Amino acid sequence: MRLPFRLRRRPSAPLIVSFAALFVALGGVGYAATQLPANSVGTAQLQNGSVGNWKLKFNAVGARKIQNGAVGAKQVNSSQVQLRVGTACTTGAIKAIGLSGSVTCTPTLPGELGTSAAAVTLGTGSTQVATESLPAGFSYLVLAYPHAVISGTAGVAQRVEVDCTLSAPPGTGTSTITKSLAVDLGSDGHSQAGSIPLVLPVASATTAQATTVSCADTASPSTPAPTVAVDSTVNALQTAANG
Numbered sequence: 001m002r003l004p005f006r007l008r009r010r011p012s013a014p015l016i017v018s019f020a021a022l023f024v025a026l027g028g029v030g031y032a033a034t035q036l037p038a039n040s041v042g043t044a045q046l047q048n049g050s051v052g053n054w055k056l057k058f059n060a061v062g063a064r065k066i067q068n069g070a071v072g073a074k075q076v077n078s079s080q081v082q083l084r085v086g087t088a089c090t091t092g093a094i095k096a097i098g099l100s101g102s103v104t105c106t107p108t109l110p111g112e113l114g115t116s117a118a119a120v121t122l123g124t125g126s127t128q129v130a131t132e133s134l135p136a137g138f139s140y141l142v143l144a145y146p147h148a149v150i151s152g153t154a155g156v157a158q159r160v161e162v163d164c165t166l167s168a169p170p171g172t173g174t175s176t177i178t179k180s181l182a183v184d185l186g187s188d189g190h191s192q193a194g195s196i197p198l199v200l201p202v203a204s205a206t207t208a209q210a211t212t213v214s215c216a217d218t219a220s221p222s223t224p225a226p227t228v229a230v231d232s233t234v235n236a237l238q239t240a241a242n243g
Helices: 013-034
Strands: 093-097 103-106 112-121 127-134 138-144 147-151 158-167 176-185 192-195 198-202 209-220 227-241
Touching: 112 127, 127 138, 127 227, 138 158, 138 209, 147 158, 147 176, 147 209, 158 198, 158 227, 176 192, 176 198, 198 209, 209 227
Parallel strands: none
Antiparallel strands: 093 103, 112 227, 127 209, 138 198, 138 227, 147 192, 147 227, 158 176, 158 209
């Protein structure tokens, strides 16, 4: 039995070309997906938002890949990165800095200075025992503690008074304060001792100023003259500063 004529016809040339073109087209898509030429993908070929975190190689993005000023406060983790300090303390000192750059202030301890003078034997009249220079621009509370050792003469009973004065230059508030120590020396010749606490507020000045401790003694009877040795500490505590 012979096949019908239409079944025995060979495919025409146009049909063969069409099948070949379809095969190449379909195969080309797979080739393009796996065999992209170098430098063939640019900004235009990337869809917005198409590159995720897992597609970035570790340490692939460095400083040269980030535009200047692109990373700001909104892009950093505020629990791990401290922002730039944005304020200052108008009084006191910085105690702590927050992650947002805010500061916590704390009062500063007042300035303090002082001196300790060795014992000086008092002569006739007032004798300077100690001095301390106070820097300009501050007011102070000055505290002095002169300590007197009084020795008499055996066989002579005397009453001895030691007067000590803490002073600051005139025009600086309360300029002087004086206090006394009185002792009765027996005829046994034993020495006696005592301290004279002195406190003086000193106002600020535009130049450095000196505060001094000076002492003098009187005795009754006045002869023979007793021996009075006085040493002193002077401490100045800053109380305020110029604005």
